[in-house]
Structure formats: C-alpha cells, structure tokens
Amino acid sequence: MSRTGRTTADRERGAPVEVARPARRRRRDTPRDRRRRRLLGVAAALAVLALAGWALWAGPLLSVRTVHVDGATTLTAEQVRTAAGVAEGTPLLRVDVEAAEARVARLPQVASVQVARGWPGSVVVTVVERRPVAVVTDAGTRSLVDAGGVLFDTVTGEPPAGVVPLDVPSPGPDDPATRAALGALVALPGEVRAEVAGAVATTGEDVTLSLADGTVVVWGAGTDAEDKAAALVALLDQVESGALEPAATIDVSAPDAVVLR
Template sequence: MSRSGTTTRDRARGAASSRDGAAPRPARRTGGAARARPRRRDTPRARRRRWFLHAGVAAAVLGLLAWLLLGSPVLAVHSVQVDGAATLTDAEVVEVAGIAEGTPLLRVDVDAARARVARLPQVASVEVTRGWPRSVVVTVVERMPVAVVDQAGTRSLVDADGVLFDTVTGDPPAGVVPLDVTSPGPDDRATRAALGALTALPDDVRASVAAASARTPEDVRLTLTDGTTVLWGSADDAGGKAAVLVALLGQLHAGALDPAGTIDVSAPSAVVLR
C-alpha cells in the first residue's frame, strides 16, 4: 500500500477518467439534511376549494351572530328600566311601552314604544334606548304644573306650554296657581300670556300668588296672598315686569314704601302703586 493512501489501481482509474473527459462523480451525502418538499401547484380547483371553505366559515359565523342578535335569549330583554317618572309609576310606563320580556333586543321597536309612552298626558318628552346586553331604558320628562284651571267642575293641571295634562280633586301641588281664563289651552293667547307671567316670577314670589286671570291677552292680573292686585298687562317684557315687581315687593315688605292695594307693572318704566 502507498503512503498516500491510494493504490496503484485507484490512480490508474483517476487518470483514465481524466482522459475520457468525464467529471468525477460527487461524493454521496449520507447524513442529516432533509430533502426539500415539492411545491404544490395552485390550480383553479384548489383556489375554488379554498374559496368555498372560507365562504362556509364566514356563513357559519354570520349565522351564529344573527342567531345571537335575533333569536338568542342571551341578548333578550330581561328588564325595562324607567328613569324620570314622578307622578307616573314605573309600572304604568312599562305597561304602556309594551315591551315584552324575552324579546331579542334588536327586535325591540324603540320608536313604537316611544310613541306609545309619549301619548301619556303627563309626559312632555320620552326617549327609549336599548341597554345592552339585556335591558331597555325608558327616560321620561314629565310635565311640570304651573297653574290649575276649572272647567265645569273639573280641575286640570296646566304646564308652562298651556297643556292640560292631569286632573286633581284635592289641593293642587305647592306653587301651582289657580288660573281663570275663558278657553284654557296651548293655542289660547290669554292662557299663554298668564302662564308667561307666572313662569317669569321667581319661585318664592310665585308662591305668594294666590290666583291669576286673563280675560284678554293684554289684561293679565295676579292676586297675591295678602290681597294685593298686580296689573301685569300683556305678555310683553315679562322679564322686566318680574324684576320690577320683585324689587317693589321687597321695598314694601321692608317698609320703604307705603302699602298699596294695587301695583301696576304693565309699563315697567312707569310703575304705579295705589
């Protein structure tokens, strides 16, 4: 054996290969490296299959969502909450709203419920909203009585807009003034003029008004609890008339002015006491 580690036969074979022009065959790798996987061909059939798969998943998700919103008890009405009711009870508002427990929230017709509650005479305005995930909220603003009118023995409360919205049999609420007008209602100018006078007064002064009347829109009169008559006149400059009247009453109570049975503030710049 040669010292180079090859035999005479090996050297002879290598020389023969060189003469024949053939490249030596690379050594075969026997260890470790994994063969690369062949790439899949993106055929139209494969693309259609993927599209149908994605479409099926999307349809399933949409179906589940639709069921949760429209048919599932998970997102259904569990309670109806009423906010703002004072003279009305929560039960009255809930009954009129007509929202059945168990109705899927998305199926609740909030506009129809709002219209039904708005028909209650005591309601000035109302909002109906969905309270996700399981409630409906009905927020009402009730009419505030300013005066009470008597029509053929029926006494009705009147709000600042002239709307007759409730009847009373006993004493009216505190601060509500008996009003004498021929045709009480929101379209009556005399009613609106008298109510404008009452609402222009501060609460403490209005509490000292025993009665109000308006035979015409230009002839509003107030009667105070001590018997003093206030000639208010028309609805013009209600704020100015109220400010003058408050100042005069303060001076009368302080003794700075002689007592007067009539205070005429129909022209605030030329007040007359007599």
C-alpha cells in the same frame, strides 16, 4: 466489494439487494387549490356571521330581561312600562323603540320620552314629566296645566305647592289668555310665585295677579314678562324693607313706568 455495495460473500449468499428509491416530490399548490381554500374560508366566515345574526335577531342571549324607568315622579314605573309595551324575552334588536316612545308619549303627564336599548338585556325608558304651573276649572273638572298650557292631569283636593289657580275662559295651549297668564307666572321667581293666590285673564292683554296679602298686580299683556317680573320683585323687596308703603295695586303693565295705587 462491488459498486453496488455488496461483497462477494453477499452475492454468494444471495442477500437481497436494496434498491434506492427516488425521494417523493411534494405536490405544488395550484390556483384552483388556493381558490378552493379561499371559498371555504369565506363560507366559514359567513356561517359565523349568520349564527351571530340569528343570536342577535332571534336568540335568547340578548333579549329583554328588564325594563328600567327613569324620571317618573307622579307616574309609577309600572304605568310607564305598561304604556311602553315592551315584552320580556323580546330580542333587543327587534324592540321597536320609536313605537314604544310613541305609546309612552300618549300618557298625558309625559312631556318627552326616550326609549333606548341597554345591552345586553334591558330597555331603558327615560321620561320627562310635565310640571304643573297652574290649576284651571273647565266644565266642572279641575286640571293641572303646564307652562305650555297643556291640561294633563285632574285634581280633586289641594293642588301641589306653588301651583296657582288660573281663571281663563278657554284654557288650553292655543288660548292667548292662557299663554299670557302662564308666561307671567313662569317669569316670576319661585318665592314670589308662591305668594300668588290667583291669576285671571280674559284675553292675552289683561293678565291680573292677586297676591296672598291682597295686593293686586296689573300685569297687562304677555309681552316683556322678564322686565315686569324684575320690576315687581324690586318693588316687593322695597315694600318688605319699609322703603315703600304697601300699595293695594301695583301696575307693572309698563315696566319702565310702574304705578302704585
């Protein structure tokens, strides 16, 4: 046998010779190849982000399907939804929550409002309604007044329970008489306020309350409201227990020196 691995017989028969080929060398990565792969990866990531951005900004998957209303009592949920003006089908990211809040805040009954996106498909409108403290008559119209002096709703029949008739010359949040009288009413505990049949003030210094049993309470200025309320409650408790005789007038304008007449 020769070094080629062929026998004499093979050579005589003319058998084909197998020539060993060198192994194919693997192509090495170049900086250009790596840079190209990085660019392709970045392009793919940007495409995914663009698609996700479109889905959030304009796509139907994350759009408004419902508008929830929380906190409404005198207002109906539909009134609040109408005021908010958020259309169903609007992509959540395109809902202008500040504009919706401003529109709901224009409702007279609303003291404060917050509008929030509720992922994946809702908007939540949370309102805090004004709570009536008194009812005033102005230009022939009876209106409910909150603790801040804001006239926010009209009434034609009986006002809500616990709402006190208030007589002031110019009802409103900037009127000293209105603020002083409302401060007196708000300072009273609920059970005592329920016994107040009316309140009168011509200035911020001469608030007078009338109780249901006919007792007149001289409140005076709007200052020291908490001390005056505490003095009045203590006196009424003593009258109820029999420790004091009923008085036609209770003057708490100086809470440290109460006068009964």
